[in-house]
Amino acid sequence: MADVKLLGTWPSPFSYRVILALKLKGIDYEYIEQDLSNKSPLLLQSNPVHKKIPVLIHGGNPISESMTILQYIDESWPETHPLLPADPHERTVARFWIKFAEEKLNSASMVFRTSGEEQGKAVRETVELMEILEEHAFGLLKEKEFFGGEKVNMVDLAYGVMGRWFDAIEECSGVRVIDPLKFPLFCGWAERFNEAPVIRDNLPGRKELVDFYKRRREMLLAAAAAAAAAKSN
Structure with a gap:
């Protein structure tokens, strides 16, 4: 065992x-x-x-x-593939962006969970979040492939949910949030992350994710509509 x-x-x-x-x-x-x-x-x-x-x-x-x-x-397991930098300053910067991901990324899920004006508000807030990340987080990459240099590290894993998952959520929600022309640094990183051998070989299939989130979105919107109808009666 x-x-x-x-x-x-x-x-x-x-x-x-x-x-x-x-x-x-x-x-x-x-x-x-x-x-x-x-x-x-x-x-x-x-x-x-x-x-x-x-x-x-x-x-x-x-x-x-x-x-x-x-x-x-x-x-x-510190002996293989360290997930945080050894340099104290770089380690502190990494922890800052990890904490930022933990505090802010969940708000992007409202794009998937809502419709109409509420969804529009969620899209605007997510775009504002992406603008911050594009300039201040993914702008740190410069010539690096990943936040860990040539290797994926903990910051990459923290933001990896925005690649394969947000792509699926955009499709089933019927909105476009991540514009490659507006967010080239993020989109370039996301492509490299998804194609890194260990990542690529262990991610769920895109179609399976889209199908799942379509069903999930329908359930959430139906439940919200039922609750609103019950409240108005």
Whole structure:
């Protein structure tokens, strides 16, 4: 039985942050798919506060929240593929942009979860967020392929959800947020990230993601409409 287990769900970008980190490090693990509509006793026991995935279990000890898990992985297996820079200043800058991703990226999900004026507001806010990232975060890359130089690091993994996943979300939401002409640095990085061998070989298929998010969006909008109708009656 594997000493390392990962509880996750296949469509989750947060699960894939951990999967990709484990693959980059060459760590053997057992993946245990979770049904979030019927949460397993193992998930509830391992993350009793938030009851969410992903959860990494190492030697029987659970760790939750994707970026916290990545930091744990890097500190527990420091000998292969470091995920943070050795230089103190570069490490601090990396932590800043990781924290920014954690605080801001979830707001972009409102593009997918809403329609009409509410969606329009979410699109505008996401474009403003992208303008900041294009200038101040992806502008740091200059001649580098990734935030880790020639290798993918923790900052790349933090923003990787904006590549394959946001592309799928744009398609099923019927809006265009990431304009390659307006955000060339981000789009160039996203293409390199998705084509990096370990990343490319372990990402979910685009069609599967689009199909999943189309169904999910229909369910969310139907539930919102039903709630609004109930409130007006």
